[in-house]
Amino acid sequence: MLTALLFLMAQTAAEPPDPDRLEQVREEQAEAEKRAEQLREEAEAAASEIEDLESDLIALADEIAAAEKRANDLTGRLSRLSVEEAVLTDALKEDRATLMRVMAALQRAEMQRPPPLAVSPDDASDAARSAALLAAVAPQLEERAAELRNRIDSLAEIRAQIGEDQTALAEEEAELESRQTEIAGLVDERQDRRAELDETAQAEAQEAARLAEEAESLENLIAEFIKRQEEERRRAEAEAAAAAAAQAEAEAEAEAEAGRQVASRENSGPAVSFAAARGALRPPAQGQVIVGYGEDDRIGESSGLKIVTRAQAQVVSPFDAKVEFAGPFQGYGELLILSVGDGYHIVLSGLARLYTVSGQSVLAGEPVGQMPDRADPAPELYYEIRKDGAPIDPAPWMRPGSRSG
Structure with a gap:
């Protein structure tokens, strides 16, 4: 400038x-x-x-x-x-x-x-x-x-x-x-x-x-x-430099404030902590649990739940969350990783369509995707909860009456 x-x-x-x-x-x-x-x-x-x-x-x-x-x-x-x-x-x-x-x-x-x-x-x-x-x-x-x-x-x-x-x-x-x-x-x-x-x-x-x-x-x-040309040149340079610095400082402060506001919105988290929601989470989809946590899943011991659903069944977020990852992943279909605070993450895979993108915030019960459109074999949703990177059993976190899916 x-x-x-x-x-x-x-x-x-x-x-x-x-x-x-x-x-x-x-x-x-x-x-x-x-x-x-x-x-x-x-x-x-x-x-x-x-x-x-x-x-x-x-x-x-x-x-x-x-x-x-x-x-x-x-x-x-x-x-x-x-x-x-x-x-x-x-x-x-x-x-x-x-x-x-x-x-x-x-x-x-x-x-x-x-x-x-x-x-x-x-x-x-x-x-x-x-x-x-x-x-x-x-x-x-x-x-x-x-x-x-x-x-x-x-x-x-x-x-x-x-x-x-x-x-x-x-x-x-x-x-x-x-x-x-x-x-x-x-x-x-x-x-x-x-x-x-x-x-x-x-x-x-x-x-x-x-x-x-x-x-x-x-x-x-x-x-x-209106001032003398020489004096005008020197003053113009000083004033222009000061104005540029002030504008840069103001813009930097505005950007920092905007960043603080965004960070505050993104990191404020839900009113109820995830740790306090144990036993009250809604199921991510309606269906029947066919493989439980720790059971044999043909390729080894399962780290989560496998839920068989209807064709094109909807999938919802079990809790208020920020989408950390949304997209296809190594043959697992569409994959979602939701950050729910307190060091916990929710992993959902096997979807055919996603309604969210990385960085987006979602509310508990908000639709985040849809299962494949097929009846034979029936679609299977994989549901996992991790604490500090280690898988834990999702079943005790679900609402009574919904643990069968």
Whole structure:
């Protein structure tokens, strides 16, 4: 800036600078300051909008988690009903075959005429025994037929329940798909709003800095021109150096203050410490834990939990956190590392899509990604908690009733 000022002074030593240009620059600077103030107001409003979006995301994430749990329950119920239907069908087939054999035998006995009295006593005795057998078997056949009718009615009820559950499951899955589309839209809207705010703020800051520098240069030129040329040169250099130093100091102080504010926001941490949240963390996804901490995971002892989820299941942050890493990692799919304070980190892997980027802050329950869109094999989410770099069992940290996923 000092070199540019001396160059302009040398060029205009024979004639004074244009005061109209200074006035114009001052007007432009005032307008830039006005726009900057408007931008600050917009930034506050945008921050409030982003907070509302994040609250909506968390509420919607809770609704999706409940819907996924209902869908999982319906899937399990359908599986159990199908097994019960198969068992009852086999029993009915066996009962029907037995009953048909008994009925055929009775029909054959009934078709045999009683022997005449003139025949031998043995034939008369056989006829009497057949009649007695028929009389004894008839009540049992009637009871067996009644039992068979009851089983047929039970099978019809089970099949009707299966039909109702299949309809309910289809409705839940349709609702899930709609909610997942809605949450993806909210995530995109939040990201676009942040990007727009950052871009506008940077442009206005650059424009304000340019106008301030131009106004300061012109003011110095006009103030120094009315003095003797030699004295003007020396004073201009000293004043320009002082102004540059003051501006640099002010800019450095402003940058340091901004850095302190950012660091304060980033390092302030959640109101409740992570260590105090043991036993109260929400699950990162709805599903079933198929591998526990310390269990065999085909490649060795597991350092975390493996949760099998539905296709495209949402994944949320279990706690307020800062995203330390977000991206693909060595065949693990999309990987997230969340810093939650107190030396603790949460690791989530196996995702197909991420809603966050490194350096971003997320709230407890905020959606951070989505699982792959496949049913066979079902998606598997790996969930790990580390304290000072060493893995610990996540199960005792989860809410009661959610430790099965």
